[in-house]
Amino acid sequence: METTLCSTRDGVSGHLLFDRSSALDIAAFVFDGTDLSPGLAIPSDGDHRIDHALAGFLFTCGPDHIRHPEAVEGRDDGRRYPLHGSLAGTPVIRAEMSADGTRCQALTEVDLASGGKAAVERRWSVAENGQGVVLEDRVTNVGDSAFAPMMMYHMNIGGRLLGRETRIVTPSLESGLIGWQFGEGESAHFCIPAHHEDGWSEVSLTPLPGLGGRRLAVRFRVDTLPFLQMWRCQRGGANVISIEPASHRLAKRVELATSGELGVIEPGQSRSYALAFTVT
Template sequence: MLKTLEEPQDFQENHVLFDRLSALDIAAFVVDGVDLSPGAAIPSDGDPRIDRALAGFLFTCGPDHIRHPEAIEGGAEGARYPLHGSLAGTAVSHMEMASDGAECTATIEVALADGGRARVERRWRIDAARHEVVLEDRVVNSGVTAFPPVMMYHLNIGGRLLGDETRIVSASLAGGESAWCFGTGESAHFCLPAAVGSDGWSEVTLADLAGLGGRNLKVRFRADTLPFLQMWRCQRGEANVISIEPVSHRIAKRPELAAAGELTPLQPGEARSYAIAFSVV
């Protein structure tokens, strides 16, 4: 069932809890009374928008910038894109929930860091046949100048749910799987080209979650506009989180991406679509 923060909550049923004050991202994903989101067990970068978003199960990075702050091309001296872009922390301007709780649509009007405008037309739905939650986003340039859209979806899982047998399974990985504690040190990340199935989607599974009785979190995403699988983990101090992050662009600075022709402009009135889906099996 799909719910918003304003509604009465029954945490003994399986549901997603939306945050209307932050782009209709997911504040909690509850399965049989267990919330998969990390909550307070996250590191802080000092940006309250991102602290709030990262504590939830899913937040959206974009549509004008992803990752860490960078200078705005052609902008005023010192002008920078904010951490993870302009969408996080933007309230929903219009929302409709289906009477059966199986679908929710929303419109988010976004003021871009460079002065442009974008509209995110968001549709959440439950696919009963596949037993999964599906997100479909349409990013529209509602301004008067072109901008190159960039998007990343952070699905954040509390490290308390992981166990010794938990692993990452995906055709995108060399050998098809990896231990969940990849890399070295307290924090690590990777970004790989996403392996694409015959349906044009890519898949990754966080398998054998001890905190969910050995069940798996399966994530699928459209690989035409999200052609990379990024993952991040952090076990530092009180932080304990792992994140699955389908993303539109490889890890590189904006000038490098632009020089390689990878920042494709979206003209006024044009749109680009993205989709992800997740389930516990």
């Protein structure tokens, strides 16, 4: 976890600490001296890869599966897609930081649960105006058989930073906003079609008392990430909320395949994804 991307806005510094051991996901996002990541305040599903990734600010589900394990199609040996897919916990092959510390690129090759292989070309950059961080991913099928690409980006925020006044604000919600402790009980989630303008959707958490009343805003491309999923957990020592742009609605793989929503990319074909975030 040694690669750092820096940005400055109105005299306030922001730093990203990347995890080279897991596809160059974000291990920490420190803004004005405060890390937004949940750290140890997370629940455990018993998968060390995901426990490690969930403690950070962003980790990537995919590129072959998202959400909970399911059987691999066409196999009778009990093989299953792992929790949140195959990418988490896969080290990068190479990473390169620009001299000015505003861009970082990496390549990760991942063995898919179905037996194929994919390459994830990742580019992190600070927007030219210094007002945000941009992630661009290209997933290429470098194996010998087609596979169904699925991606979801978990952006994890420590619940300690939120207060009773904090709201989820997005035009994707019919009401435009809801309280961050939505649903009932200690844990809840929803997944809805992402409203968009000019091909991008936006959601924000605001205000954040733990960041001096600031706002975290996330934007993502809807052509390949057409759904907004959100999840929270306040159970035992866990206190986390996650913004999760997703490629597919909340449904089993068999249902998605039957309805023609799963899709495939053939060997040599690629699919691109992008998101951006900022604190203001």
